[in-house]
Amino acid sequence: MAKIGMQQYVRLLERAAAGQISKCVYCGNENRTVNDTWICTVCENINYAGTLRDPNLFPALDNVNQLIDERKYDEALAAYEKIMSQYNEPAYIYRYALLIMEQSNYEVSCIRYDRPGFMEENAVHRERASALHSKWKRIMNKALVACNDEIANAGGNQFLAYTLFILAIKLGKPKTAKRAIEIQERYNTPSVVAYENMVLSAELGLPHDTEKAAAELIRTMSFPLNAFYYLTWSMVKLGQYQDAAGMSARLSIYIHNDSLRALMQAIKAEREM
Numbered sequence: 001m002a003k004i005g006m007q008q009y010v011r012l013l014e015r016a017a018a019g020q021i022s023k024c025v026y027c028g029n030e031n032r033t034v035n036d037t038w039i040c041t042v043c044e045n046i047n048y049a050g051t052l053r054d055p056n057l058f059p060a061l062d063n064v065n066q067l068i069d070e071r072k073y074d075e076a077l078a079a080y081e082k083i084m085s086q087y088n089e090p091a092y093i094y095r096y097a098l099l100i101m102e103q104s105n106y107e108v109s110c111i112r113y114d115r116p117g118f119m120e121e122n123a124v125h126r127e128r129a130s131a132l133h134s135k136w137k138r139i140m141n142k143a144l145v146a147c148n149d150e151i152a153n154a155g156g157n158q159f160l161a162y163t164l165f166i167l168a169i170k171l172g173k174p175k176t177a178k179r180a181i182e183i184q185e186r187y188n189t190p191s192v193v194a195y196e197n198m199v200l201s202a203e204l205g206l207p208h209d210t211e212k213a214a215a216e217l218i219r220t221m222s223f224p225l226n227a228f229y230y231l232t233w234s235m236v237k238l239g240q241y242q243d244a245a246g247m248s249a250r251l252s253i254y255i256h257n258d259s260l261r262a263l264m265q266a267i268k269a270e271r272e273m
């Protein structure tokens with residue numbers, strides 16, 4: 001198959017971005033979607049268009065996101081705990097862990113060296129960040145156990161298998177991630193399996209494999225916006241900074257998450273060197 005050029009990528013990105021706006025049932029953020037099954041570009045949870053939920057769910061998630069914007073993390077977490085308790089799904093526990101990580105990152109960002117009395121203040125932020133990181137790990141492992149139990153006892157489904165996969169990736173457990181892909185293969189969901197293989201390649205630090213997998217997902221319009229992120233990631237790893245800069249700038253119109261922001265900073269730093 002011929003390699004896809006930048007111009008063609010830009011056209012495919014526009015096609016992917018022209019999909020309908022769908023809200024993630026786990027984080028409430030808006031996504032541009034072209035398929036019934038899609039992966040949220042903010043929390044990376046898998047969604048299905050036919051999923052029925054309480055009509056109060058989206059207002060409740062909007063409230064959590066509002067509190068996060070205002071940096072009221074403790075209130076946001078308390079509000080999310082209420083939502084999480086209504087749905088017995090590990091994907092909600094995973095989203096909860098992501099919010100804890102966001103709070104931990106915020107505490108790290110508060111560490112400054114340019115203020116009087118910074119030593120004591122910095123120590124407080126550092127301690128909070130470290131406690132939150134431990135809490136994140138505990139919650140993530142709890143979600144992983146819940147996934148494993150449900151798959152073992154209730155038989156599982158493609159969505160649970162995906163949650164198990166993403167938890168294993170974030171926890172840095174490639175063996176468990178591979179096992180999750182094997183479970184996913186039972187459900188005849190080749191595009192989800194292809195997506196997982198792309199993410200695992202990135203996790204294992206294999207940019208050529210990641211690029212190939214991302215290109216194929218984009219070509220077939222399977223989770224295309226997410227695949228564009230991994231394509232950009234592989235461009236960075238392969239030293240293609242100019243293409244990566246152009247792609248990430250376009251992508252940032254449609255995707256708003258910390259991973260893309262960090263990638264753009266890395267591209268900027270490389271280009272300024």
Ligand SMILES: [Zn+2]
Nearest residue numbers: 024027040043
């Ligand atoms: Zn989401």
